[in-house]
Amino acid sequence: MLVLSRQRDESIMIGDNIVVTIVDIRGDKVRLGINAPAEIPVHRQEVYEAIQRENLRASRIEPKDTRHLGKAKGSE
Amino acid sequence: MQIRTTRFGSLELEPGDTIQFPGGLLGLEDCRQWVLLADAQNGALGWLQSTTRPDVALAVVSPRRFVPHYQFRVYRSELAPLELAGVKDAQVLTIVGKNERSITLNLKAPIVINLERRLGRQVVANGDLPLQHELNSVPATLKKSA
Numbered sequence: 001m002l003v004l005s006r007q008r009d010e011s012i013m014i015g016d017n018i019v020v021t022i023v024d025i026r027g028d029k030v031r032l033g034i035n036a037p038a039e040i041p042v043h044r045q046e047v048y049e050a051i052q053r054e055n056l057r058a059s060r061i062e063p064k065d066t067r068h069l070g071k072a073k074g075s076e
Numbered sequence: 077m078q079i080r081t082t083r084f085g086s087l088e089l090e091p092g093d094t095i096q097f098p099g100g101l102l103g104l105e106d107c108r109q110w111v112l113l114a115d116a117q118n119g120a121l122g123w124l125q126s127t128t129r130p131d132v133a134l135a136v137v138s139p140r141r142f143v144p145h146y147q148f149r150v151y152r153s154e155l156a157p158l159e160l161a162g163v164k165d166a167q168v169l170t171i172v173g174k175n176e177r178s179i180t181l182n183l184k185a186p187i188v189i190n191l192e193r194r195l196g197r198q199v200v201a202n203g204d205l206p207l208q209h210e211l212n213s214v215p216a217t218l219k220k221s222a
Contacts, residue, residue, distance in 0.1 A: 036153075037153075038152075038153040038156035038157060041099070041153075041154065041200065042153075043200050047184075047200065048102060048200075050207055051102045051103070051182075051184065051185045051198075051200065051207065052102045052103030053103070054171075054173060054182055054185070054207045054208065055101050055102055055103040055104055055134075055171065055182075055185075055198075056103045056104070057173055057174075058134050058135070058171045058172065058173040058182065059104065059131075059132050059133065059134055061133075061134070061135050061172060061173065061174065062083060063083060063115065063117075063123075063135075065135075065174055065179070066115070066118065066121055066135050066172060066179065067117070067118075068179070069118060069120065069121055069135075069137070069172065069179055069211070070118055070119075070120035070121065070137075070141075070142075
């Protein structure tokens with residue numbers, strides 16, 4: 001891992017087109033601003049990882065697992 | 077073109093049948109080309125089948141059919157790669173999962189498809205939406221398999 005020190009309002013460039021800026025530092029919380037092209041999603045890591053795990057779980061579902069779907073009333 | 081699938085056997089596809097997901101899906105980044113199939117027995121259900129990995133398919137449904145008030149917000153950058161002319165060109169599908177109790181829907185990371193352009197993307201919705209929204213039914217088959 002590359003480790004850099006930055007102060008408030010300073011930035012880091014990743015590749016040609018991603019810029020990460022320290023917007024604010026308050027106690028042990030850092031606010032980051034990210035400028036990246038639209039195609040590159042940017043999310044908190046734990047959200048990303050949770051979605052990856054859920055996608056992989058879901059990709060193992062077989063038709064037999066879905067037999068009761070839609071037969072119960074699903075209104076919420 | 078012909079593709080192999082583990083759930084549905086061999087399928088014959090036309091070029092216009094496929095949907096491109098330029099970024100793949102989260103955790104499935106290599107799967108860039110998919111086909112949307114209708115389930116043979118359940119009209120509410122579709123299957124997003126990878127054309128390159130026979131064992132990878134996702135059960136999908138139109139979320140409002142099961143969660144009538146479902147809505148979500150995404151950063152514009154999430155939708156930009158889909159080149160949608162308007163909201164009407166978008167089809168939203170949610171991925172079906174399961175846990176010990178129930179069939180679930182992933183409301184946090186739905187799939188948005190631009191049918192016109194045959195482009196798709198999994199977007200991450202803002203806010204506290206569930207990855208596993210439980211539907212009310214508790215199928216006997218799931219209980220037995222626990």
